[in-house]
Amino acid sequence: MRFLVELFASLVIALALGLGSAWYMVAAPRIGYAIGAWKAVPAVSAETADPYTRARVARTGEIVLGAGEGLLFIATHDDDGRDLDGACDYRIAGATPTARLWTLSVVDAAGRSPASVTGRTALTSREILRDAGGRFEIVVAAAARAGNWLPSPAAGGEHLFLRLYDTPLALSPDPSMEMPRITREACR
Amino acid sequence: MMRTAAWLLGALLLAGIVHIVAVIGLPRYAVNDPWREIGAIVGDDGFAPLPRAVPGERSLPGLDPAMVHTACRFALDKGPVRIRAETTDGYWSLSLHDRRGMWVWGVDNRAAEQKPIDILVATNVQVAQLRESLPDEFEDVVIVDWPGSEGFALYKILLSEASRRSEIEAAAASARCTTTPPS
Numbered sequence: 137m138r139f140l141v142e143l144f145a146s147l148v149i150a151l152a153l154g155l156g157s158a159w160y161m162v163a164a165p166r167i168g169y170a171i172g173a174w175k176a177v178p179a180v181s182a183e184t185a186d187p188y189t190r191a192r193v194a195r196t197g198e199i200v201l202g203a204g205e206g207l208l209f210i211a212t213h214d215d216d217g218r219d220l221d222g223a224c225d226y227r228i229a230g231a232t233p234t235a236r237l238w239t240l241s242v243v244d245a246a247g248r249s250p251a252s253v254t255g256r257t258a259l260t261s262r263e264i265l266r267d268a269g270g271r272f273e274i275v276v277a278a279a280a281r282a283g284n285w286l287p288s289p290a291a292g293g294e295h296l297f298l299r300l301y302d303t304p305l306a307l308s309p310d311p312s313m314e315m316p317r318i319t320r321e322a323c324r
Numbered sequence: 325m326m327r328t329a330a331w332l333l334g335a336l337l338l339a340g341i342v343h344i345v346a347v348i349g350l351p352r353y354a355v356n357d358p359w360r361e362i363g364a365i366v367g368d369d370g371f372a373p374l375p376r377a378v379p380g381e382r383s384l385p386g387l388d389p390a391m392v393h394t395a396c397r398f399a400l401d402k403g404p405v406r407i408r409a410e411t412t413d414g415y416w417s418l419s420l421h422d423r424r425g426m427w428v429w430g431v432d433n434r435a436a437e438q439k440p441i442d443i444l445v446a447t448n449v450q451v452a453q454l455r456e457s458l459p460d461e462f463e464d465v466v467i468v469d470w471p472g473s474e475g476f477a478l479y480k481i482l483l484s485e486a487s488r489r490s491e492i493e494a495a496a497a498s499a500r501c502t503t504t505p506p507s
Contacts, residue, residue, distance in 0.1 A: 142327075146335040153335070154342025162347065182426035182471070191347045193425055197356025198386030199478065202419050202427025236434065237415045237482065239390035249389050258390035262414075262484050299388055301415060302434060 162191045165210070171315040173217075174209040174298065177201075179306045206235065206301040212293075214318040220296065222250075222289035224323040225277035228296070230316040231270065235300035237261055242276055242286055245293035250278070252287030259286050274316075351424060358384075358425035362397050362476050371396040371409075371479065371499040392483050392492055396501040397476040404446035404454070406465070407477050409499035411440055412492055415482040420445065423474050431466075441479075444504065445470045477501060 160166070167188055168176040180189055181203040193200055201208050213219050214226060222244065232238050241258040243249055249257040259274060264284045266272045274284040276296070288294055296318070300306070305313065361384065366372040374384055374393040387393055398405040409418065411433060418441050419430035431441065443466040446454060451469050454462065479499050481492050 149335040150338035153339035158346035182428045191350040194351035194354035
């Protein structure tokens with residue numbers, strides 16, 4: 137009797153630990169480095185992708201940036217570690233690592249682009265205003281702003297996607313690179 | 325005490341096996357199949373636009389809302405597939421993905437140096453046949469050795485300014501993918 141109880145308990149522990157840890161590794165990009173609040177999602181190619189990335193991509197069905205294309209950074213929280221919230225405004229300031237082009241977009245927790253009167257869903261390095269030193273400030277807010285403004289969802293969780301196209305960073309990661317800071321401003 | 329430790333050790337070992345089997349096995353039983361999904365949106369008649377990231381609506385996951393996307397899914401069982409497209413001055417990228425959506429091959433505007441896209445995707449066997457007698461018209465065509473027999477091409481162009489939308493959409497609409505019967 138004791139043997140059966142122990143066997144059963146061990147099997148339950150093994151299943152829970154095994155499936156739980158597998159789910160943890162696959163539910164979100166875990167492999168890769170972080171710079172500030174930005175988590176780098178490793179560039180993926182069919183030949184070199186690790187099993188966790190393969191499983192994650194198979195689960196979400198997402199179209200990932202390829203190894204030669206560029207690099208994706210995702211931010212789910214601000215520099216102080218608080219989750220990004222549509223009810224708050226954020227200032228994204230600084231500079232990005234070298235890239236021929238970058239785009240910044242914001243999506244809600246379900247991955248949808250927020251509605252906005254201007255139809256704007258992304259900002260690119262080609263169109264933003266910069267200061268004399270080449271640095272920029274972008275405001276992510278639900279209400280329209282002058283200057284570099286990216287519309288965000290009016291409420292609920294949100295994620296920021298920074299895609300660097302054609303960047304040397306994709307092939308040789310450098311966690312000491314400067315990434316824009318994310319600071320929370322007023323909340324409603 | 326020893327007995328509990330032995331059971332726990334056994335449980336940990338088994339947990340490791342479960343972890344590995346779950347991660348490796350997931351792609352095989354995945355519910356999301358980008359190849360099928362693209363087929364449902366685009367069909368099998370060459371390139372068609374993927375839904376733009378219209379505010380409030382979800383497009384295919386992972387697409388950059390700053391780009392215009394057009395896709396074509398292909399199968400190589402009837403012969404190599406030739407992919408051609410006009411290009412624009414701004415940023416564009418053509419990538420080839422396998423059934424699972426994994427990136428296999430790509431070219432962007434810098435690598436292509438303003439030339440139109442002209443590539444031929446072929447299986448190992450078809451590449452070998454082509455090498456033996458390459459038709460003249462394929463002389464300047466980039467030949468991509470394709471693993472497996474199915475995949476899809478994704479052509480994305482940066483929507484740099486709203487005023488250039490029609491020019492950019494014309495380039496996207498110029499994309500063709502056609503099965504080229506082996507000669």
